[in-house]
Amino acid sequence: MRKNSDKNAYNAGTRLDELLSSFIDGELTADKQAEVEGLIAGDAKIAQRLRQLQTCQMLVASLPRAEAPARVLEGVRTSLAEKSTSDEWGTQKRHPRIRRVLAAAAMIGLAAVLVAVVHTIAPPAPTEQPFAVEGGRPSEATERPGGGFSVAAPHAFSGRLELKASDLVAVSASVNRAIEDINLSQAISPARRQDRRVYSLSCSREDLKSLLADLEHVWPELDSARLSVNTEVFGEQIVVDAVTTEQITQIVDQNDLGRRTEIAKDFAALNDMAALLPGRAIASAIEGQSKNLMHPLRVPKPALAEREDPTGRSPSQPEDKETVHLTIVVSW
Amino acid sequence: MTEAANVDVWRQGAARRSSSIDDGLLIEQCRQGDSAAIERLVLRYQNRIYNVVLKICADPDDAAELTQETFVKIIENLSRFEGRSSFYTWAFRIAVNLTLNYCQRNAKLVVRSLDSEEEPYNHQATHALKELLSDDRSPDPAAMAQNKEVYEIALKALMKLDDAQRAVLVLRDIEGMSYARIAEVLGIELGTVRSRLSRARTKLRDILEAILS
Numbered sequence: 001m002r003k004n005s006d007k008n009a010y011n012a013g014t015r016l017d018e019l020l021s022s023f024i025d026g027e028l029t030a031d032k033q034a035e036v037e038g039l040i041a042g043d044a045k046i047a048q049r050l051r052q053l054q055t056c057q058m059l060v061a062s063l064p065r066a067e068a069p070a071r072v073l074e075g076v077r078t079s080l081a082e083k084s085t086s087d088e089w090g091t092q093k094r095h096p097r098i099r100r101v102l103a104a105a106a107m108i109g110l111a112a113v114l115v116a117v118v119h120t121i122a123p124p125a126p127t128e129q130p131f132a133v134e135g136g137r138p139s140e141a142t143e144r145p146g147g148g149f150s151v152a153a154p155h156a157f158s159g160r161l162e163l164k165a166s167d168l169v170a171v172s173a174s175v176n177r178a179i180e181d182i183n184l185s186q187a188i189s190p191a192r193r194q195d196r197r198v199y200s201l202s203c204s205r206e207d208l209k210s211l212l213a214d215l216e217h218v219w220p221e222l223d224s225a226r227l228s229v230n231t232e233v234f235g236e237q238i239v240v241d242a243v244t245t246e247q248i249t250q251i252v253d254q255n256d257l258g259r260r261t262e263i264a265k266d267f268a269a270l271n272d273m274a275a276l277l278p279g280r281a282i283a284s285a286i287e288g289q290s291k292n293l294m295h296p297l298r299v300p301k302p303a304l305a306e307r308e309d310p311t312g313r314s315p316s317q318p319e320d321k322e323t324v325h326l327t328i329v330v331s332w
Numbered sequence: 333m334t335e336a337a338n339v340d341v342w343r344q345g346a347a348r349r350s351s352s353i354d355d356g357l358l359i360e361q362c363r364q365g366d367s368a369a370i371e372r373l374v375l376r377y378q379n380r381i382y383n384v385v386l387k388i389c390a391d392p393d394d395a396a397e398l399t400q401e402t403f404v405k406i407i408e409n410l411s412r413f414e415g416r417s418s419f420y421t422w423a424f425r426i427a428v429n430l431t432l433n434y435c436q437r438n439a440k441l442v443v444r445s446l447d448s449e450e451e452p453y454n455h456q457a458t459h460a461l462k463e464l465l466s467d468d469r470s471p472d473p474a475a476m477a478q479n480k481e482v483y484e485i486a487l488k489a490l491m492k493l494d495d496a497q498r499a500v501l502v503l504r505d506i507e508g509m510s511y512a513r514i515a516e517v518l519g520i521e522l523g524t525v526r527s528r529l530s531r532a533r534t535k536l537r538d539i540l541e542a543i544l545s
Contacts, residue, residue: 014530021530025504027511055464056537059486060505066392068382068399073374075400080370080407198397236367 020050024057071200074325078160078228081237157205157252157260158325159229159237165222168332172197174221175330178214182207196331205324208252212245219245223332229264232257238264242271252324355419363410374403377420380507381427387502388431390491398434402427417516424507425517428499435495457481462544465537489539497532504529 016039022028023036040047165171175197184203201208219225227243229251230236238261240247247267254260358376361369381402386395405426413422457479490498496518503509503517511525518525 014527017534018527018530021533022511022526025511025529027526052465052537053533056533056540057505059464059482060490060501060536061508063387063483063486063506065379065506066383066386066395068378069392069396072378072382072396072399072403073371075397076370076374076403076407079400079404198393 016046016049017053020046020053023050024054069200071325071327074158074200074230074327077230078237078327081228081230082160082239156324157208157229157254159227160327160329161243161248162224162226162228162329162331163218163222164224164331165218166332167221168197168330171218171221172330174218175199175215175328178211178218181214182210184211196329199328199330201326201328202323205252208324208326209249212249212252216245227251227264229260231261238268240264240268240271242275243267247271356415359410359413359419362407370407373407377423378403381423384424384502384507385427385431387487387490387506388428388495388498389435390487394434398431399427402430405430421513421516424503424509425519428503428517432495432499457485458544461485461540465541465544485540485543489536489543492539493532493535497528497535500525500528501532501536 019028019032019036019039023033028036040050163171179199179201184201184207201211203211224241225243227240227248228237229240231238240251251260251264251267254263358369358373362373378399382395382399385398385402386392389395389398402423406423409426413419417425458481460479461482490501493501499518500514503514504511509517511522511529514525514529515522520528
């Protein structure tokens with residue numbers, strides 16, 4: 001009997017709370033609203049219960065609103081680009097004949113691409129004249145009559161580096177160490193999931209290059225390394241598979257968006273060709289000769305023409321364009 | 333269930349209503365692969381979705397990833413969006429489902445981390461919160477919620493609710509959705525929204541009192 005009356009009281013309390021809660025939210029019909037108003041006016045305990053629930057509601061409703069970090073948009077862009085790339089790959093896998101034809105075409109084009117790459121990385125004419133960086137709109141790189149380039153206002157590098165390794169813990173530990181070694185912990189927001197580690201990095205170009213240099217010893221431990229370089233078109237990226245730290249550094253080093261895109265495309269083509277060749281003969285050749293091939297032909301770093309402001313900005317303006325963004329994803 | 337009949341309690345009423353007017357056009361542009369429209373769509377909703385996801389899952393990094401995942405899913409499935417509910421409802425349904433699934437997978441982890449982080453709270457914050465809960469004419473809850481310590485206590489209390497209760501509370505009290513819209517987003521009956529929300533508020537109050545005791 002006692003049990004029943006307790007249960008009834010509980011149910012009545014629950015029903016009352018439901019009514020009061022809906023009353024607070026203005027989700028009652030006019031009749032019910034009037035009924036609750038009557039209850040509140042006639043019973044101090046009910047009025048107190050209403051205030052208790054209202055306090056709770058107001059506390060939650062007033063919690064500060066958080067804003068999405070910039071990397072959300074960046075991540076959406078990257079994911080969409082990756083998916084569109086993998087879709088293309090999927091199509092190729094479904095059509096082996098097309099793939100063979102493409103491979104043959106790739107073989108034929110290899111020599112031409114190699115020549116083009118060498119030509120791009122090191123123009124045949126001596127480039128003693130330094131690069132001049134001028135203000136202006138992006139993609140306004142123009143060749144100067146006397147050699148060298150006029151590089152338009154830079155668009156900061158942004159992209160995503162995906163490292164796959166069977167020993168996720170060891171590789172992540174190396175990345176963490178490298179980040180700490182060059183004091184980049186503040187510039188990074190790591191995210192942890194069971195199967196991967198994500199590092200969203202925003203730092204200066206020099207810091208990124210130092211990080212890459214520190215990470216070079218990790219490369220032999222990797223199963224794959226893929227760099228996706230963002231272009232000026234939303235969701236469109238240049239994907240460089242089997243990318244090396246040397247290649248990333250060269251891409252990051254480019255001030256001009258157009259030139260960066262070109263170099264990324266060249267590396268992408270070069271690495272893809274190398275992967276297609278039997279026995280990876282050319283790949284080994286490229287890797288083996290990379291010191292000879294790349295170092296003497298290194299792209300000249302942008303330098304200032306005398307008395308020119310490199311960015312076209314006044315000294316008081318912040319150097320925001322110098323900040324580069326790289327999301328590093330380590331997974332297995 | 334049909335589209336929510338009740339008018340939602342928008343925090344920024346006019347601004348949001350005017351932005352929702354353009355959704356149809358924006359979605360059409362996105363369907364045609366207009367990258368600028370996709371960017372606008374993300375920018376338009378990312379803060380609201382992120383805020384709701386964060387209040388449900390409590391971890392800023394996970395919230396950022398889940399928000400990103402939500403938009404990728406939205407954009408990939410735009411062709412399947414038939415407009416039977418509003419885009420806003422549809423987008424939040426995706427976001428909340430992803431978040432609740434994630435919470436379910438990580439339930440043990442969250443409970444453990446919450447238990448391990450039991451630390452003494454700032455005395456002033458707990459005192460003010462106690463006053464708030466005990467006295468009818470106590471400090472203004474809206475002003476109090478801006479206090480970082482109070483925010484942390486409230487968030488911790490929220491995290492102690494079960495996922496379904498937390499979701500309904502966040503959609504109502506933080507996102508300001510009507511009961512009908514919450515029912516659509518969560519795919520539950522209107523009566524269930526009503527009872528779940530009431531139980532969530534009661535339980536939240538009990539949890540806060542327990543934390544502060």
